[in-house]
Structures are given as C-alpha cells and as structure tokens.
Amino acid sequence: MQIGLVGLPFSGKSTLFQTMTRTHLDEATLARQQTNMATVKIPDPRVDKLAEYFNPKKRVYTSIEFVDVVGLKKGDHTSTQFTGAFLGGVKTNDAIMHVVRAFDDPLYPHPEGSVDPARDIAILETEFLLSDLAMVENRIGKLRKEVLKMQDEKLKRELGLLELFQKTLENEQPLRTLTLDSRDALLIKGYQFLTLKPQLVVLNLEDDAAGDRDRLVSELQEQFRDAGIAVDAFFGKIEMELAQMEDEDAAEFMKDYGIEESALTRIIRAAYDMLGLISFLTFGEDECRAWTIRQDTTAHEAAGTIHTDLMNRFIRAEVVHYDDFIEHGSIQACKETGHWRLEGKDYIVKDGDMVIIRHG
Ligand SMILES: Nc1nc2c(ncn2[C@@H]2O[C@H](COP(=O)(O)OP(=O)(O)OP(=O)(O)O)[C@@H](O)[C@H]2O)c(=O)[nH]1
Ligand SMILES: [Mg+2]
Structure with missing residues (x-):
C-alpha cells in the first residue's frame, strides 16, 4: 500500500x-x-496488548x-x-x-x-481533473473506432463507463464521487485516474x-x-x-x-x-501480529494474505474478537462463553478479529 x-x-x-x-x-x-x-x-496497541498475554518471540505490525x-x-x-x-x-x-x-x-x-487552503485544494483538484479528462477523451476517441470495428461487449462497456467519466469530469466532479461496482473498477484500474x-x-x-x-x-x-x-x-x-x-x-x-x-x-x-483497510490479528507464542486487508475480505482470502498454503488447504477459521478476548481474559473463557467461533470460507473478517486458520 x-x-x-x-x-x-x-x-x-x-x-x-x-x-x-x-x-x-x-x-x-x-x-x-x-x-x-x-x-x-502502523502503530497498533492491540498487538502490544496481545504480546503481554502470549509473551511471543516476535511482535509484527503492518x-x-x-x-x-x-x-x-x-x-x-x-x-x-x-x-x-x-x-x-x-x-x-x-x-x-x-x-x-x-x-x-x-x-x-x-x-x-497568500495563505488560502480552500484555494490550494482546488488548484490541485483542478489539475487532477484536467489530467483525467485528457486521458478519458483520448481513450474514448480510440475506443469508438474499435467498437465500430469489432462489436466487443467488454470494449462497449468500457466505452460507456468512460463516457460517464467524461460527463462527470466536465461537471467538475472528481471520479471518486461515482460508485463503481467491482467489475467496472477492474475494467478501468489500469488508467490510474487521479481523481x-x-x-x-x-x-x-x-x-x-x-x-x-x-x-x-x-x-x-x-x-x-x-x-x-x-x-x-x-x-x-x-x-x-x-x-x-x-x-x-x-x-x-x-x-x-x-x-x-x-x-x-x-x-x-x-x-x-x-483506504478502506482493516487489520486482523494472529497470536501465539511465536508471534503476535497484525495483518492488513481490505474491508469485505473473506476468511479464505485473509488466509491467503498469511500464506497461499493456508488458503489452498483452508478448512475453517477459528475466530474471537479482540474486544471479547480482552473482556474475558483468556481463550478458554471465550470458549466457555461462546465468543470463540468456528467460521467457514465465506465469513467476512472484521477489524480486530483474532484468527486461527485450520488447514489440511
Ligand atoms: N512556521 C512554520 N514553518 C513550517 C511549518 N511546516 C514547515 N515549515 C517550514 O517551511 C519550509 C518548507 O517545508 P517543507 O516541508 O520542506 O515543504 P515542501 O512542501 O516539502 O516544499 P518543496 O519540497 O520545496 O515543495 C521548511 O523550512 C519548514 O521548516 C509550520 O508548520 N510552520
Ligand atoms: Mg519537499
């Protein structure tokens, strides 16, 4: 990042x-x-607190x-x-x-x-807008010809999207004001639009x-x-x-x-x-560690950030939230009070989840 x-x-x-x-x-x-x-x-007091409990050889921050x-x-x-x-x-x-x-x-x-923060913010935004607009216009010109030649659905979709971008930018709105689904986001990722x-x-x-x-x-x-x-x-x-x-x-x-x-x-x-980032935690006598993931990451994908092996041989995740752990004081107490959960592949990991990945 x-x-x-x-x-x-x-x-x-x-x-x-x-x-x-x-x-x-x-x-x-x-x-x-x-x-x-x-x-x-990234300072994370939760890693320090877990290290007090587990006394690991290492603590690792993101x-x-x-x-x-x-x-x-x-x-x-x-x-x-x-x-x-x-x-x-x-x-x-x-x-x-x-x-x-x-x-x-x-x-x-x-x-x-003179000192004028609002003006300075606008100066940079305008420059970014113009740069994006130039790129959009340039690409639209080429895409229109390509779409005429080869009726390709993906190109058509991209063209439609860029035309929406053009309108947005001409109205002096930055592109981050639009809500894009993940498919569209992927389609235009390569342009690295500034706004x-x-x-x-x-x-x-x-x-x-x-x-x-x-x-x-x-x-x-x-x-x-x-x-x-x-x-x-x-x-x-x-x-x-x-x-x-x-x-x-x-x-x-x-x-x-x-x-x-x-x-x-x-x-x-x-x-x-x-950036829409959150952290989950792993813990034990070897290391206490924070890991960065995007919001809406599944347990399966989170396992992959630790190691691709864990993702490929994923069986289940065992999860307790950091706050529950602190409140109850031990893993055992969390198990007894039902705060220790077994979760499957599709579980959406929360910020502050303490996770153990069970794998084959
Ligand atoms: N009085 C005062 N001076 C500051 C402050 N912040 C930075 N400066 C001074 O302003 C000068 C410019 O700061 P820099 O951080 O080098 O600014 P910059 O944006 O990196 O500048 P360029 O790289 O030249 O574009 C330095 O001499 C700083 O010591 C502040 O809050 N108050
Ligand atoms: Mg500088």
Whole structure:
C-alpha cells in the first residue's frame, strides 16, 4: 500500500514525511528535490496488548509506504507549474495525502501569494481533473473506432463507463464521487485516474493555531465533503520536533502543548480508514501480529494474505474478537462463553478479529 504526499511548494510535504517516517532529511537532500520513500509501521496497541498475554518471540505490525512526491515547480511567483513527471509520480500511488499550507512564514513565501487552503485544494483538484479528462477523451476517441470495428461487449462497456467519466469530469466532479461496482473498477484500474484515488487533505497549521484547529478542519471538511475528500490537520513544525525526540521527552512536550495524540498516530489511522483497510490479528507464542486487508475480505482470502498454503488447504477459521478476548481474559473463557467461533470460507473478517486458520 503506497500513499503519495503531494502539495504546492513549501506546503510542508517533506516536513510531514519526516514526521511520519521518523526520518531526518538533511538540507542537501531536501534541496536536491528527490523523491523520498519510507515504510511506516502502523502503530497498533492491540498487538502490544496481545504480546503481554502470549509473551511471543516476535511482535509484527503492518506497514504503509509513504512517498514524498516531488516535481511541482515554483512558477514565476504567480502560479505553480504542474509537470508530467509530477502527475506521473502521483499515478503510481494507491492514495493521495495532500499537504495544504495554513501557516504564514515570510521566509518561505506562499507560491500563490497568500495563505488560502480552500484555494490550494482546488488548484490541485483542478489539475487532477484536467489530467483525467485528457486521458478519458483520448481513450474514448480510440475506443469508438474499435467498437465500430469489432462489436466487443467488454470494449462497449468500457466505452460507456468512460463516457460517464467524461460527463462527470466536465461537471467538475472528481471520479471518486461515482460508485463503481467491482467489475467496472477492474475494467478501468489500469488508467490510474487521479481523481479516483482516495484523497486526504492534511492542513499544516501555525504553531499557535491549536485553538482553531477543530473549526478550520470542520469548515474545510464541510466544503469538500461532496468531492469525497477527507480533511485532517497537523502542526508541521512542532510535530517534526516531536517525532525526533525520545519517547519520554515527547510525552512531556505533548503535555506542554496540549497535544493528545501525535500526528503520526492520528494521520496514519486516517489514511488507513481512507483506504478502506482493516487489520486482523494472529497470536501465539511465536508471534503476535497484525495483518492488513481490505474491508469485505473473506476468511479464505485473509488466509491467503498469511500464506497461499493456508488458503489452498483452508478448512475453517477459528475466530474471537479482540474486544471479547480482552473482556474475558483468556481463550478458554471465550470458549466457555461462546465468543470463540468456528467460521467457514465465506465469513467476512472484521477489524480486530483474532484468527486461527485450520488447514489440511
Ligand atoms: N512556521 C512554520 N514553518 C513550517 C511549518 N511546516 C514547515 N515549515 C517550514 O517551511 C519550509 C518548507 O517545508 P517543507 O516541508 O520542506 O515543504 P515542501 O512542501 O516539502 O516544499 P518543496 O519540497 O520545496 O515543495 C521548511 O523550512 C519548514 O521548516 C509550520 O508548520 N510552520
Ligand atoms: Mg519537499
């Protein structure tokens, strides 16, 4: 799973990247404007709690890959230039995290001349819309000819779908506002449309804006809800310092600033939700581990994420939900109270299910 960090120049992409990946990029690296990539463990207190019970040799978390996408050039200080390299870089990501500047700093002038988050969100969306529209139009032209030549049902279906996309985009609606069934989704997957990707806007707030945070976030959320964009916020400067501290110092610092949860934890969880991802858990004396799956994954498919062998020789899943396990305190107690269940292939795995796959 890969998430691309995008945003106008000086919005704080590299700052957020360093915060979330707990890396430090030096000035020279930043100036080189290269694409940076890092894998981030998804913090999951449930894995820690299970490890307390089972005392395993290993605990394993799931992870997401973050990419600091570069390529947006500062234009002649009135506009931002979007390059093909930039748009191409965004395409390969599963989801977009759009860093939007809400801090003012004369040292780093805003490329559009003023701080205006709603405008900045729209600038990027418009660019993505135009890029998708160009691709749709181009493809429709070719498809129409092909459909005339060879009455192919699949091509016809694709054409119909792209015509719907064209209308949607011409009405300035991003493609993520459409509901596609899995068959259609598969049909157009290869295009990697930009406005089809889930997008999370992350406002980069001024250090002293803590009191305004909820208001700013909910105003923007209201404004962009119809476009299917989620909004969150972080304090770039503070949280970067925070991410580079030892845990003890960080706790102290957070208390001083009244930050309850680090951006790292919160934003990563928001990204997880945005992608429709959930975790199930495996446990035992060897390892306690979280696994990432999409919502609506069956027990059979979930077994396949652990190992294809488990999928091929799947007999049944034994399942107890993490909350029930914590409430009753042991597997034995869960069995006695009927919270330990046997499930078949088609069982839809829930977030927080503790699972044992029985196989032949
Ligand atoms: N005052 C203030 N400065 C910030 C904040 N976040 C980032 N900065 C500073 O703004 C400058 C630009 O931040 P970056 O994270 O490099 O921004 P970027 O989006 O990666 O910029 P480009 O890669 O050049 O497009 C850096 O010097 C940061 O230290 C913030 O919340 N407040
Ligand atoms: Mg940068």
